[in-house]
Amino acid sequence: xxxxxxxxxxxxxxxxxxxxxxxxxxxxxxxxxxxxxxxxxxxxxxxxxxxxxxxxxxxxxxxxxxxxxxxxxxxxxxxxxxxxxxxxxxxxxxxxxxxxxxxxxxxxxxxxxxxxxxxxxxxxxxxxxxxxxxxxxxxxxxxxxxxxxxxxxxxxxxxxxxxxxxxxxxxxxxxxxxxxxxxxxxxxxxxxxxxxxxxxxxxxxxxxxxxxxxxxxxxxxxxxxxxxxxxxxxxxxxxxxxxxxxxxxxxxxxxxxxxxxxxxxxxxxxxxxxxxxxxxxxxxxxxxxxxxxxxxxxxxxxxxxxxxxxxxxxxxxxxxxxxxxxxxxxxxxxxxxxxxxxxxxxxxxxxxxxxxxxxxxxxxxxxxxxxxxxxxxxxxxxxxxxxxxxxxxxxxxxxxxxxxxxxxxxxxxxxxxxxxxxxxxxxxxxxxxxxxxxxxxxxxxxxxxxxxxxxxxxxxxxxxxxxxxxxxxxxxxxxxxxxxxxxxxxxxxxxxxxxxxxxxxxxxxxxxxxxxxxxxxxxxxxxxxxxxxxxxxxxxxxxxxxxxxxxxxxxxxxxxxxxxxxxxxxxxxxxxxxxxxxxxxxxxxxxxxxxxxxxxxxxxxxxxxxxxxxxxxxxxxxxxxxxxxxxxxxxxxxxxxxxxxxxxx
DNA sequence: GTTTCGGTTCTTTTT
DNA sequence: GAACCGAAAC
Numbered sequence: 289x290x291x292x293x294x295x296x297x298x299x300x301x302x303x304x305x306x307x308x309x310x311x312x313x314x315x316x317x318x319x320x321x322x323x324x325x326x327x328x329x330x331x332x333x334x335x336x337x338x339x340x341x342x343x344x345x346x347x348x349x350x351x352x353x354x355x356x357x358x359x360x361x362x363x364x365x366x367x368x369x370x371x372x373x374x375x376x377x378x379x380x381x382x383x384x385x386x387x388x389x390x391x392x393x394x395x396x397x398x399x400x401x402x403x404x405x406x407x408x409x410x411x412x413x414x415x416x417x418x419x420x421x422x423x424x425x426x427x428x429x430x431x432x433x434x435x436x437x438x439x440x441x442x443x444x445x446x447x448x449x450x451x452x453x454x455x456x457x458x459x460x461x462x463x464x465x466x467x468x469x470x471x472x473x474x475x476x477x478x479x480x481x482x483x484x485x486x487x488x489x490x491x492x493x494x495x496x497x498x499x500x501x502x503x504x505x506x507x508x509x510x511x512x513x514x515x516x517x518x519x520x521x522x523x524x525x526x527x528x529x530x531x532x533x534x535x536x537x538x539x540x541x542x543x544x545x546x547x548x549x550x551x552x553x554x555x556x557x558x559x560x561x562x563x564x565x566x567x568x569x570x571x572x573x574x575x576x577x578x579x580x581x582x583x584x585x586x587x588x589x590x591x592x593x594x595x596x597x598x599x600x601x602x603x604x605x606x607x608x609x610x611x612x613x614x615x616x617x618x619x620x621x622x623x624x625x626x627x628x629x630x631x632x633x634x635x636x637x638x639x640x641x642x643x644x645x646x647x648x649x650x651x652x653x654x655x656x657x658x659x660x661x662x663x664x665x666x667x668x669x670x671x672x673x674x675x676x677x678x679x680x681x682x683x684x685x686x687x688x689x690x691x692x693x694x695x696x697x698x699x700x701x702x703x704x705x706x707x708x709x710x711x712x713x714x715x716x717x718x719x720x721x722x723x724x725x726x727x728x729x730x731x732x733x734x735x736x737x738x739x740x741x742x743x744x745x746x747x748x749x750x751x752x753x754x755x756x757x758x759x760x761x762x763x764x765x766x767x768x769x770x771x772x773x774x775x776x777x778x779x780x781x782x783x784x785x786x787x788x789x790x791x792x793x794x795x796x797x798x799x800x801x802x803x804x805x806x807x808x809x810x811x812x813x814x815x816x817x818x819x820x821x822x823x824x825x826x827x828x829x830x831x832x833x834x835x836x837x838x839x840x841x842x843x844x845x846x847x848x849x850x851x852x853x854x855x856x857x858x859x860x861x862x863x864x865x866x867x868x869x870x871x872x873x874x875x876x877x878x879x880x881x882x883x884x885x886x887x888x889x890x891x892x893x894x895x896x897x898x899x900x901x902x903x904x905x906x907x908x909x910x911x912x913x914x915x916x917x918x919x920x921x922x923x924x925x926x927x928x929x930x931x932x933x934x935x936x937x
Numbered sequence: 938g939t940t941t942c943g944g945t946t947c948t949t950t951t952t
Numbered sequence: 953g954a955a956c957c958g959a960a961a962c
Contacts, residue, residue, distance in 0.1 A: 485952090548950065651950090652948050710939090
């Protein structure tokens with residue numbers, strides 16, 4: 289093992305935190321102050337102290353962050369130790385639950401519902417109670433309310449009352465729907481994302497022997513991005529670190545941007561209350577950005593009325609450069625041309641395409657720009673709104689694997705059957721009942737019953753699929769997810785895809801990609817469980833092709849969290865776009881969060897920061913709408929930016 | 938009673 | 953693009 293000169297390789301603030309002894313610790317790390325570095329060195333420090341990596345728990349926001357952290361720590365330590373217990377909250381919760389789910393009356397191979405599954409199920413509930421009407425809240429709203437209740441441990445009725453306030457909504461009907469949804473989920477033996485956390489917490493609370501086992505095991509618990517944890521997650525952390533109490537949490541309350549998902553930056557503020565002996569370390573020395581970018585960031589914090597004691601003032605270490613630019617543009621079209629022009633300008637100055645990013649509040653803000661970049665032959669990658677594993681064709685493949693590995697998976701059965709012509713949800717549900725609420729693909733009788741029950745038009749198509757089901761059991765393909773998918777594609781899906789998708793080619797490419805991905809796993813179960821928790825970012829980061837690696841990145845601000853680029857261009861920094869009107873309408877808290885989002889966006893920049901504010905929005909009905917620059921620009925002191933009105937290019 | 942298809946409307950942020 | 957709704961087609 290390498291010896292590391294911790295004191296020399298870190299600054300004083302970072303060193304103090306990384307080498308601290310035992311007990312609860314809160315690291316308040318402002319943007320670009322080496323937060324990840326500190327965490328990595330902390331891990332390395334613990335390893336150098338002889339702590340067994342098996343006895344550490346490293347919770348991060350994304351799988352990518354966990355991976356990066358472990359890789360960097362390994363490099364530092366000089367041998368591949370790995371931290372076996374590292375990953376997202378959902379990952380860890382899932383891992384614990386898979387072992388003990390029966391204690392909560394779930395099967396150990398419970399199914400994980402993704403967003404799509406949840407939405408379908410919710411729609412069913414509304415239908416079943418005959419509540420569909422224009423007036424009744426949409427299923428996304430219903431899911432949101434349920435999510436808020438779950439994540440903040442609020443009673444359903446209260447959450448409903450909070451959300452609908454004095455609006456004219458039948459709250460009792462809403463309650464009935466949500467209860468039905470919960471019951472159905474239970475019946476399906478399925479957990480959605482929130483359930484995994486809630487149930488893990490429940491498990492630890494109600495089963496002391498399980499809790500003690502993990503609390504004893506995890507001698508050191510480290511949490512990244514603590515400001516984005518919700519109540520459930522914070523409580524999970526408390527229990528898991530409950531025995532040794534060596535809890536090391538890192539976060540920046542001013543970068544809390546997930547309150548709509550129940551995240552509560554007060555977890556940071558209240559940390560000291562929960563752990564009165566907690567030590568607090570502040571990291572304020574910024575290594576990332578030029579002082580002018582930091583001046584803007586500090587001004588944004590200054591305009592916010594954020595609690596004084598948690599305020600961090602970013603101290604610059606880099607030399608003076610020049611101010612961020614505010615570009616006043618005519619409209620979206622003009623903005624797109626301007627961005628292309630700026631990109632070319634920066635490339636002439638020596639920046640590579642991968643040094644640059646375009647950030648925006650919502651995915652659809654980037655549409656015009658995508659066109660312009662394509663027309664101008666500027667290489668670019670988009671961290672798309674649609675995740676790889678949520679796309680229809682990928683889910684179609686996965687549902688076959690689900691049906692094979694779990695006879696009780698009604699949702700997967702439904703999806704698979706609906707691929708057949710003339711079969712819809714209704715038919716699928718009837719067949720499911722007829723089969724006895726389970727479809728055991730290893731049972732030849734069940735298979736032939738299904739085949740014979742199908743209507744004429746669907747039978748010949750299913751005859752192509754049936755042999756694959758048989759082969760799965762006969763040829764013992766339970767490890768060969770890729771082979772199954774390949775056969776399914778050849779025998780059935782290829783024809784289906786040609787008829788259904790205009791972008792047939794790229795979808796087939798995706799499926800090939802999926803086949804490759806499945807080969808990394810030992811079993812289909814493991815693969816499915818893993819895939820359900822992966823995000824597009826995690827999948828994409830691994831599979832970037834060389835030309836994608838050398839491309840401009842387009843991303844939402846949320847997805848850019850934790851990353852940095854020499855050149856950052858923010859588009860649609862106008863009222864009505866950023867801040868998002870929906871958030872601002874809701875409450876003051878909404879505006880505060882949008883401001884934090886703006887801060888996150890700005891602090892991604894190392895050298896160049898360009899803020900674009902078009903003056904006109906072209907609406908889809910052909911009308912035009914005048915927009916003011918974003919309030920987050922207007923509230924800045926004049927000297928912080930250099931403003932320019934751009935004419936036609 | 939179901940399914941499918943075509944027209945219409947609206948896009949927040951994610952594990 | 954995709955989700956929703958209504959009406960035609962099975």
